[in-house]
Amino acid sequence: MIEAFGVPHTEVAMILVDSQAVDFSHRLREQERVSVYPHFAALAPDAALPLSLQPPGPTVFVADAHMGRLARDLRMLGFDVLYRNDFADEEIVRLAVQEERIVLTRDRDLLMRKTIARGCYVYPTASDAQLLEVMRRYQLAGQARPLSRCLDCNGLLEAVPKDAVEQQLPAHSAACQNDFRRCNACGHVYWNGSHAARMRKRIANLLEVACANMLAT
Numbered sequence: 001m002i003e004a005f006g007v008p009h010t011e012v013a014m015i016l017v018d019s020q021a022v023d024f025s026h027r028l029r030e031q032e033r034v035s036v037y038p039h040f041a042a043l044a045p046d047a048a049l050p051l052s053l054q055p056p057g058p059t060v061f062v063a064d065a066h067m068g069r070l071a072r073d074l075r076m077l078g079f080d081v082l083y084r085n086d087f088a089d090e091e092i093v094r095l096a097v098q099e100e101r102i103v104l105t106r107d108r109d110l111l112m113r114k115t116i117a118r119g120c121y122v123y124p125t126a127s128d129a130q131l132l133e134v135m136r137r138y139q140l141a142g143q144a145r146p147l148s149r150c151l152d153c154n155g156l157l158e159a160v161p162k163d164a165v166e167q168q169l170p171a172h173s174a175a176c177q178n179d180f181r182r183c184n185a186c187g188h189v190y191w192n193g194s195h196a197a198r199m200r201k202r203i204a205n206l207l208e209v210a211c212a213n214m215l216a217t
């Protein structure tokens with residue numbers, strides 16, 4: 001059977017043995033020539049080859065305890081990301097298996113676990129680069145629903161009338177805003193203040209880059 005030479009199986013997009021595509025169950029024989037390919041976007045347009053050895057599934061994520069910023073950034077774009085800063089590896093594995101979630105991590109040992117079907121080793125360290133890398137790999141640009149999800153807890157936001165949340169707001173916010181949304185899980189209230197304006201600008205810039213990346217592949 002082909003083991004991925006110390007590389008987590010989740011990072012292998014394609015294996016060729018003597019120019020034929022195979023999966024991890026292939027038994028190597030002497031003299032066979034093996035090529036292992038990562039998830040380069042440039043591989044995707046060749047429809048004659050398998051796009052990925054990862055099975056298909058919903059584009060939902062579980063982020064490890066060191067991926068808090070990435071989790072919030074993905075939630076900002078509307079993606080479903082479970083995250084806690086005290087997540088144990090066993091809980092991440094359980095969520096990946098039971099809820100078919102893609103594991104986001106920089107922990108190679110975690111991704112080496114056979115029970116994790118889909119995972120992503122997040123190579124960049126800078127926050128924007130991490131977000132763009134995940135968007136590129138899973139072609140997320142067209143699926144973004146910005147500011148539809150709670151950054152704190154991953155709950156969905158619902159529009160609420162001003163009088164329903166007025167008691168929870170600083171006085172100046174209540175006075176000059178009329179568009180309010182509340183998390184259906186933790187109750188956090190969001191509105192269009194200056195912070196939201198900066199976030200919208202950042203989102204617009206990120207989506208512009210993500211779309212350009214998608215067109216370039």
Ligand SMILES: [Zn+2]
Pocket residue numbers: 150151152153154155183184185186187188
């Ligand atoms: Zn919430």
